[in-house]
Amino acid sequence: MTSILQQLQDSVSQALVSAFGSEFEDSDPLVVPTNNPQFGDYQSNIALSLAKPLKQNPRAIAQAIIDQLQIEQMCETPTIAGPGFINFMVKSNYIGKVLRKIHSDPRLGIETTKNPQxxxxxxxxxxxxxxxxxxxxxxxxxxxxxxxxxxxxxxxxxxxxxxxxWGTPFGMLIAYLREAYPEALTSQQELNLGELGTFYRQAKKRFDEDENFREASRQAVVQLQAEDPATIKAWKIVCELSSRSYRQIYDLMGLSTFIERGExxxxxxxxxxxxxxxxxxxxxxxxxxxxxxxxxxxxxxxxxxxxxxxxxxxxxxxxxxxxxxxxxxxxxxxxxxxxxxxxxxxxxxxxxxxxxxxxxxxxxxxxxxxxAEFGLVLGEDGKKLKTRSGEAVRLQDLLNEAIARVRADLEARFAEENRNETEEFINHAAQVIGISAVKYADLSHNRVSDYRFSYDKMLDLKGNTAPYLLYAYVRVQGISRKGNIDFSKLSNVEIVLEQEAELSLAKHILQFETNIKDVEKDLLPNRICLYLFELSQKFNQFYDQCPVLQADEPQRTYRLILADLTARTIKLGLFLLGIEVLERM
RNA sequence: GGGCGAGUAGCUCAGUGGAUUAGAGCAUUUGGCUACGAACCAAAAGGUCAGGGGUUCAAAUCCCUUCUCGCUCACCA
Structure with a gap:
């Protein structure tokens, strides 16, 4: 369904045309969410930008637009503030109606694009x-x-x-294969070439120390590009070797399957x-x-x-x-x-x-x-991330380290709380949290800037981190376990939203679509992260202030709907970031 | 030297023209578990948005300039 923001934009555009003529059909109505709730939910700045071309007082322009607006269903009567801002306050019963609608929609009311590419x-x-x-x-x-x-x-x-x-460095590997494992080229069976990293390092060492080897490498490149059959065979062997090692990492990271179409x-x-x-x-x-x-x-x-x-x-x-x-x-x-x-x-x-x-x-x-450029990954010292010996950190090692740290933390926590969890549970939780934390830390920073890689920060349970969001999700699942609730079978009660915490959470749930559409355009995933973090914060406030299971009907049911919508929004949001959720942690 | 990017609270970062008060989180200080998981919540404190000019009713945001840092500039990818 059309988002509230989109509806407002359309309404203001129409009102603009009604008030000032069709030449304003294509002007941007400049409707945005307010940055301060005291000014309502949305504001339009259009009157100020039209003051000059129309040669009119911006407040008068604002009034003329308001007079033409038809949004009684959705909003309180808009007000004019300051030099000519138009402020919109969405009616809470309207928000309740929209929430009821999206609750039955697996896409949470988010429309697909009208211009698929x-x-x-x-x-x-x-x-x-x-x-x-x-x-x-x-x-x-x-x-x-x-x-x-x-x-x-x-x-x-x-x-x-x-x-x-297909590049030049490839020659080095082929030359090394020929030198160190000549039988690989003639034998029918697959040869164990050892660990990939070792193979690279040895090849590089030969390349750095021996001019003849360098020449052989260059030759190999030329032969490769000329598609010499024996060279192609060697090439395939090296490709297969590295492909095997990549697949492990892709699986660990949970990457979708993609087309391998190399150079x-x-x-x-x-x-x-x-x-x-x-x-x-x-x-x-x-x-x-x-x-x-x-x-x-x-x-x-x-x-x-x-x-x-x-x-x-x-x-x-x-x-x-x-x-x-x-x-x-x-x-x-x-x-x-x-x-x-x-x-x-x-x-x-x-x-x-x-x-x-x-x-x-x-x-x-x-x-x-x-x-879609991104900045460097820096170490805690603010310099390009390297191992102590000065080499690039292996991806495998980096991910394993994150998982190991989570595991240690979980074990300590469970011991302290006298919780008995199976080895399988701990392994799975550690892996999901560890990988999520690495991904989330990356995505939550502005893509363009460099970012500082810190296990302590990304694994922190507080703040804008994966564990904080995962915990908010787990809390909702905790409600359903405790109350034996099946979220898919809640009755369709009216959603009233009396408490400030309820209203604030509800309004935020409805902002998801706008954030997704922004990222579709500008390709900056940190917007989704910020959105989900704020959603989790608002949920935790709601959770703190509004009892759910102990509430009387129909309040109990609509609070369950709010909790479920929150969890599903977090789950979908994290899915879009490439992150899994846990039911318990 | 040229190109590109960055400089916002002690630290890590949001914020690509709008409201007397520039936002989060961490760290610090202080409150809250006989309510669904306290892995939480609430409150305090902390800033000449690198410096200087300009445009505008309005600038962290746009333009110019200076400084600092990063990346990059012909046969690697």
């Missing part, structure tokens, strides 16, 4: 030639979250992992892509390489910066593949929007390939290619 979210896109480390954390978490939200809103979302399976997929299209650029006269030779010279980018000396699409050794690089991917996604996948959740270090890269994509005519006005 096909959207690619490009994640988690790790590089086969590197072990997954903390740098891949945010792409996986943010990509998963954005995909779920866009899908929920009704878009056709393709999750595509653009894995780096190798675009290999057959690279030559065509370049040829097309050449036909458009975008291609130039420079220092032995083929380049597109960029507009608005210069190097240190102030000379125009090239985007190299074919290296002087004849090989292609990641810019080439990314351009081929842009072209393919527009022409074959027929997408309208492509979202790349990738670190802001790659700002330039994306600006560059998007520019070339536009100049080549692949990206048009009909397409929205977005670099």
């Amino acid at each position: 096909r959207i690619i979210v490009d994640y988690p896109s790790p590089n086969v030639a590197k072990e997954m480390h903390v740098g891949h954390l945010r792409s996986a978490i943010i990509g998963e979250c954005l995909s779920r939200i866009l899908e929920f809103v009704g878009h056709d979302v393709l999750r595509i992992s653009h894995i780096g399976d 190798s997929f675009y290999n057959p299209f690279l030559a065509d892509t370049l040829q097309e650029l050449d036909q458009l006269n975008l291609l130039e030779a420079s220092e032995g390489a083929m380049c597109v010279f960029l507009e608005g980018f210069t190097n240190r000396d102030g000379d125009p910066l090239p985007l190299i699409v074919k290296k002087s050794d004849g090989g292609y690089n990641y810019a080439t593949t990314d351009l081929a991917a842009i072209r393919y996604r527009v022409r074959e996948d027929k997408v309208q929007r492509v979202i790349y959740p990738v670190g802001s270090e790659q700002n330039n890269h994306f600006a560059q390939i998007f520019q070339v994509g536009k100049r080549a005519g692949w990206i048009t006005e009909q397409h929205d290619f977005v670099h």
